[in-house]
Amino acid sequence: MGNLPDDNSVQLESPCLGDNPVNADDDAVQKSHNGKRCGDEEDGHLVYHVGLVLKERYEAVSTLGAGAFGKVLKCIDRDTNEHVAVKILKNTECFGEVAMSEITVLEEINSLDDDNRFACVRMLDWFEHKGHICIVLELLGPSTYEFLRQNKFLPFSVEQIRHMAFQIFRAVCFLHRNKLTHTDLKPENILFVCSDYDLEYNNETGCEVRKLRSLDVKVVDFGTAIFDHEHHESLVSTRHYRAPEVILDLGWNQSCDVWSLGCILMEFYLGHTLFPTHDSQEHLAMMEKFLGPIPSHLLKETRKQCFAHGEPLSCNEQSYSDGYIEKHCKPLKQYMRCGTEEEVQLFDLLTWMLQYDVTRRITMDEALWHPFFNPLRTQKHRCSTDTHVVLG
Incomplete structure (x- = not known):
């Protein structure tokens, strides 16, 4: 496998640039890479005013987003007269470490993708301001979630999903x-x-809806990205996109990203979250409703004793009701609306992405060559192995 097909991209506006992997209402405590607990006190935020100039270069215009990590400001770069996004981390030891980790990853991505062929956000600069690490990023548009919300959660079409998913x-x-x-x-x-x-x-909603002029997208927020050789915390990912091996504490690898992407594609198709829960056992039970029983060998291998004897998982009524699962989850194939060839291909791809067993789950390399993406490939995209670059 060699070159991946090229994309074109431009830089415009971004309302937010991601947040922490563990939600405030989740069942975990977010930790930094060295295991120290992250503070989320409000006084860790930078207090700023419109017109504030950072590094004698970046003039604050407005707030694009805020979260437990800090704030994202829209700024004018006085050197180029262009708008940029400046992500300002809280001035705590934990968030400083996370910021420096993200900077390391973004520097490597910039170095290895210097012609911007892959859809990862570009870092333009970074600096420190009064104890806050500040990361200057290209300005992008709304997140796919924010667009769904603004568009009354109207699902994307299969063709739109294909275009976004390929990038x-x-x-x-x-x-x-x-x-x-x-x-x-x-x-x-x-x-x-x-x-x-x-x-x-x-016609379906009976009202006007938004149609984007461009479906080009980029992946952002590398604050919790991990190199293979680094220590892997046992808990990763935001709840709704968390792979079963993470919940079962079986250890995880790159395939947890594949599972998350499978959940994202279903959310694009449905217009709403695939697994709407904040309870681990209920989450697993929803997976079983959607995909069938979790293989017994995975339940036997789990280090989470509360799941080791949980067959069937959906029988625990203390934490949730079966009625809730019945209402919010059904088998994968029952979600299919039309049964067109492209829809069948999408659901086949999802079947391989949402495999419980990581040894059976499709890889990203394999997924790109799935028939679902055939319309987007041309002969010029087929490749040699000369761009197989390796991060530091």
């Missing part, structure tokens, strides 16, 4: 080839390059 898969394949796992793929961390849209009347 995302190429980006993640690029990371995986270079011994890096993103670990926090979710719709909030996939941003449209351009925010421009047109309004069109939709």
Whole structure:
């Protein structure tokens, strides 16, 4: 396997640049790479005003987003007169370490993808301001989640999903080839390059909906990205996109990104989260409703004793009701709307991405050559192995 097909991209506006991998209402405590607990006190944020100039260069215009990590500001780069996004981390030891880890990853990505062929956000600069690490990034458009929300959660079409997925898969394949796992793929961390849209009347909703002029996307937020040789924390990913091997504490590798992407594609197709839960056992039970029983050998191997004897998982009524699962989850194939050839291909791809056993789960390399993507490939994209670059 060699070159991946090329994408074109431009730089426009971004409302947010990702957040922490573990939600506030999840069942875990976010940790830094050395295992220290991360503080989330409000006084760790930088206090700023419009017009503040950072590094005698970046003039604050507005707030694009905020979260447990810090803030993202829209700024004018006085040297180029262009808008940029400046991600300002809280001034705590934990977030400083996370920021420096993200900077290391982004520097390597910039170095190895210097012609910007893969859909990963570009870092333009970084510096320190009053104890806060600041990362200057290209300005992008809304996240795919934010666009769904603004568009009344109207699902994307299969053709739209194909276009976006091909770019995302190429980006993640690029990371995986270079011994890096993103670990926090979710719709909030996939941003449209351009925010421009047109309004069109939709017969299904009976009202006007937004249609983006460009479906080009980029992957953002590498704060929890991990190289293969680095220590792997046992808990990664945001709840709804967390792979079963992570929940069962079986250890994880790059294939956890593949599972997350499978959940994301289903969310694009449905318009809503595939597994709407914040409870691990309920999460696994929803997976069983969607995909069938979890293989017994995985339940026997788990280090989580609460799951070791949980067959069938859906029998525990103390933490949730079967009625909730019945209402919110059904077998994969029952979600199919039309049964067209392209839809059948999409669901076949999803079947391979959402395999419980990581040894059976499709890789990103393999996924890019799935028939679902045939319309996007041309002879010029077929390749040699001369661009198989390796991160440091």
